[in-house]
Amino acid sequence: MTVDDTLADSMTAVAAELISLVGPPLPLPFDDDGRRWIEYRPHTRPGVSLAALEVPARKAAFRLLATGLSPHAYAQALSIVSLEEVLDRSEGYVRGRHLNDYWVSVFGTPGSADPWTWRFEGHHLSVSMTVAGSEVSPSPVFFGANPARVSYGPHIVSRPLAPEEDVAFALLAALSPTERSLAVFADVPPADILSGTSPVASPLSPGGVSATSLNPAAGALLASLVGVYLDRLPSALADDLSPSLEDLRFAWAGPERPGSPHYYRLQATDLLIEYDNTANGNHAHSVLRRPAADFGSDLLAAHRRAYH
Template sequence: MKYLLTFITFLTLTSSTLLSQSAQEIVDVTKIFLKTLNAEDLQQISLPFDDPDREKWTNLPVGLVPRPGKRYGDLSEESMIQFHRVLTTLFSSQGYLKITSIMQLDDILNIVYDTSFERGTISKEGLAQIKKLDWEYGNYFVSLWGTPDMKEPWGLNMGGHHMAVSLSMADGKYSLTPLFFGSDPAEVRITKYAGLRVLSKEEDYGFLLINALTEQQKKTATLSQKVPGDIITSPNGPKRIDDYYGIKAADMNKEQKGLLEWLIKEYVDNLEHGGATRAYDKLVETGIDNIYFAWIGSYEARNPHYYIINGPDFMIEYDNVGFDNDGNHIHAIWREKSGDFGEDILKAHYLGHKH
């Protein structure tokens, strides 16, 4: 028993140290990135932490909604390299590859539309309208809010078509929610990129779970309404959904509950190890059994479908409709209910410090 308690204490201290180290690494790597910028870059990228625009996000292309900060594609190669170091410090290899793949998918999407025009499936006018949306690999914007520090509040955002990354930090603690990833198309169906699926497991694990339920459980989990045209907690919708719908994890068997955990981890494990561990430990502490899973739409791929996973402290929302109702356009978001844009971290900071 003595050795067991010692081991548990060791694990607790190690976990705490890892989280602290990861926060310090985030500060350090961001400072190195800033040193690669010239005076004009710094002026464009730097914004006051208390600017309300820090808490605004959208998944729309920059041709529709401009973003604050510095355009990623206009960074020097040295700055680009160092910014990727920032991303690989914030995110796991899984999360980092999703971010860079979403960026690359914009270039592929342009190729898809050019090919569709050549094949006569869209008009010249239609192609011209699409080009005005101005999506491409370089059209993502980086913004720094405040100054990187282990004590005072600061933040770093990255936004563009189908991506919204929001880092908030104070007192050595940090938040990365809301974290929005999207994929259009969900599955590339023409050109040499046919078959590419950037957000594959968000879709696959959802289908695995809903189809692992019994018929009665499916009835409980499935909401009798039309698949939403977007996630309900979009920038134009409510910040959160307080009501619980669908089937409770407590009413699932061991195998079904395991699939639910797989699906949740697909979102949480986008973060680097320290952040993912903190988020998942919090989820386990409030109880897997207290999580609800709800589904709308088809139980088969290539058809519109939607799900929401709602727990005491977090929420995951996923929507896949597509412009032609072909289930080929994913929007997905992970949020901590008291942690969006560092809400809980900042509250604790301001209560403990005079400002």
């Protein structure tokens, strides 16, 4: 959790404005079963859809999303949203996908003495933030993309998750043969990120190569790859989540060449980062989770100790 009065105040003000513009069903009860929820497939969600909002409320929903992301990650998120129309066209418009099929929800009362949560979510995007006073707990954060890459001849037109993939391949290439043998745990990647849509991100089998055993070039790239995910968040949040290198491991599955289906993860005591680009090698999922703190579990525990 991060103490940042300005950030928490911004989230509170925008969420309160959104509630005033939307009215019921917002806000939802804080103890609603839908609060501890991560879903990156195209389904109906708790809260209210962008399609149901007038322009001022829709703008407030996007402003709320922006409070929880760094500027470049906000651009990534909007690119992911716009890909719904691209995907719908590629499928022949048979599934009725639409960039307004994203949902915003607020659980609890912004500005009250009790914790509250906001979430912006839809196909391939899920951002959850829990606020208690001046403290913000920022996970899970899921970014996906289908198609992950849109090209025009040799030119890349759209590739929202380029850093997540490029830095990982650079890291893999920088490993020594011994380091690579420890990092690669399977020739075939799993079909999806292993934490999936579970509200509990259970620690995965450690596996992989330890950050402390890497050569200097690979170690620097590993730190950069962690930064790619933490820097999705505003700096006040990202700086507070950096893991100890002594506790960090990198694991890979699948071929070691770009364009092939592959998977990797970074794991520390309270940090789980997963990425997969499977199916046809052009459909990516990535997530930042904190197993002991997702959905504000850390804030809730501190709140109970202080007030109950």
